[in-house]
Amino acid sequence: MSPQASAPRPASVRRILTQVAASVALAFTVVAASGILMFQQIAKQEAVHRVAEVTDVLAESLVQPALTDAMANDPAAATAGLDSVMRNQILTTQVVRVKLWNPQGLVLYSDERRLIGQRFALDADARDALTAPRTQAGITDLDRPENGLESAPGKLLEVYRPVWTPNGQPLLFEAYFRYDLVSQRSDELWRGFSGVMLSTLAAVLVLLAPLLWLFYRRARSAQLQREQLMRRALDASTEERRRIAATLHDGVVQQLAGAAFLVGSEVERANTQGEQARAERLAEAAASVRDGVAGMRSLLVDIYPPSLTVGGLAAALADLVRTQSGSAARIHLEVDPAAEAALDAEQQQAVFRVAQECLRNAVRHAGAGNIWIELSQQPKDVRLEVADDGRGLEPERVEQAAAGGHLGLRLITDVAVAAGARLSVASSSTGTRFRLEVPR
Template sequence: MPVALRWTTLADGSVRDPVRPLPQPRRMIGQLALAALAVFAIVMVGSSVAASRLAEREAVNDAAHTANVMAVAVVQPVLSDGLLHGDRAAYENLDKVVRANVLPHGIIRVKLWKSDGTIVYADEKRLVGQRFPLDADQLEAIMARETKAEVSDLARSENQFERNGGKLLEVYRPVWTPSGAEMLFEIYGDYTPVESRSQDLWRGFAGLLATSLLLLLVLLAPILWRLVDRLGAAQHQREQLMRSAVDASEQERRRIAADLHDGPVQDLVASSLVVSGAIETVRNEGHESLASHLSQVAATVRGSVASLRSLLVDIYPARLADAGLAAALGDLVRPLAARGTVVDLHTDAAVTEGLTEVQQQVVYRVARECLGNVVKHSGATRVRIALEEDSTHPTHPILLTIDDDGAGFPSGSTPVTQGHFGVRVLTDLARDVGGVLEVASAPGVGVHWRLRLRSSRTRR
């Protein structure tokens, strides 16, 4: 080509309304199993979090109950007002009770606070006498006279001696000395039972879930297998109906073409012969005006015969069915050669033999439409048509090219922007078989078409 051309893609190779193959039953069940495993993994993570939170909530409640029992039954009976003033005997008496009856029950730390935040008792003696500001929950427990339980925030300064063991359960509630002085009783419980309980709950969830999913998979497998079989049978029936419809359409086109050929076409040919004979008769009798009118009638009849025969080829190209695609393409280019256009036709025999019947019809119709445009619009002196294999395009290796040296499209215009009906037909033909259709042109360099088709030998 003398200049670089810009190609416009009219059909991109996608098939309209493709029939997707059904998955194999084994593959479908395998996908179901993988999906079940994915669901199992997701639910396991979720159940682990849920089990941890549930176990923690239960442990906090248990710790609150334990703290209430210890406060009422163990600690408060031995409280003395002397603790408020640093009485050594009162401290030793309480410490003896705490170590004997509180610490052995999974309690890590015990503290007794004055309302101003001073620690008057702790089993860790280094804390005694230190003063820390009470937080909002501690103050609320004293004011509301209720028990508060939570997972301890060991970042506070008062917890400097409890930070090495990980999480702890913290419970505090008010207690009173014999004189009615209010203090805050606080214990820290071991968090290990929470983890143990969480694991037990998780095992229960996991076992139940695994059993349920496995049972569901076993129940669904035969149902899916049967469903795929029925879908396969339905698809097979659909394909048979489509083949039957195509065959019926082919037979109907053949019947219509035969009826037209044996009926109206023959009648018009006979009428043309009769009119031609009448022309000679009236001319011999000296009626030139009538002979002229009859000549016009004869020309109209012959034109109608030609149009009908062209229509017959459109409806049912007998030459394509009888002699093959190469011969049919030869018939298409013969009128061009008769008009003085130089035609270069090249068809690869191996390629034409490998095309399906539908593909041959598409190639024929695309070539006929393009050559018709050459006759009507281009004014070309040379046309080249080639049907060959193009190994550089592995997905669509069958290539039909039609090039002419005519006027080409006007600047800034393409058949697409002009909305040519013939171009829409070509585009639909290519899309019906999953072909790639491209066109390029420029003023003075002609029009160039490329139709790429899939090879029937490599179709899946």
């Protein structure tokens, strides 16, 4: 069935602590994720800056002193003069690839010998490094044509740096560094930050702990006061119902019963005197008075079921069903004795009140052909279900069941909350089901 709504559950220490722990975990996750992303960006920037500085040192101290004017357009001369320097002093665990270009895109030297002497179009960063002499560094995936013969996997840090031959001819020195530098720096930053973050969160928790405890104490106190007020209201209501029922029983009901007895006597006298018409009128009056007495006694059971305190919940529910026996709906009652035994007196009273209001609602408003009342024992609670096959509740009334906006629904919602139970309602065009779950 749909839609569905549930009455709010009372707060508990476990729920509050769980919510606080979840909030702390969420805050830690958000801060950690943000920190990781932030430090990855910082690490990239620092690594790029670092390899740019290393490339400047290599270019100025090793590459440029080894250049000759003949190397500017002669790959063979460049290879002969630079190979030893490149392989023995520049290609290290960090530098994995090197190239030397002329401005026309000719590869004068490469540690991958198959590239030497080939010509490729210089990319924008390379041209910028030559046009406005400066060091250009960034991250590359080796996806350009000149990288087709190179075997370095994954990302690399790529640096372009102009160098000059003795007569001032500009050439372009290119070096590739391992991307591990970024990961290493990111780990270093994270290790340093994680300690600060954890200590900060711990300090925040220490500072918040008194406030959280104060909030919990006040919330718990308000809840206990509400429950106490509700319990007093229910006790007062029960006592008032009992008083009204006793007054009616000892007063009006006895008077009506006496009147029925007197009218019955007059019927016999009229028959004896041969006044048949008068006897019939008096018999009708006596029957009306007896019907009134029966109706009044049903009302007394509805107002205050003595069987609830004397015979228990099953007897009270049976009496409740009998009070509605004149309705058009067929009422089916099923009570598990173990479920009744699992409830204390206060819980039995709460279950009876909810069943009473739900049954009254189904009889008066649902237009149902069948109404089912079932009390059963579940692994963790005792469950009362009142279901019908009537027209169902409107969606706004289902919402009112959760918010307590409808008087009858608000009453049973308050009864459920006071008993520490959970009340839910599901309704559709084929009927309505109320479910009360009382923890054992």
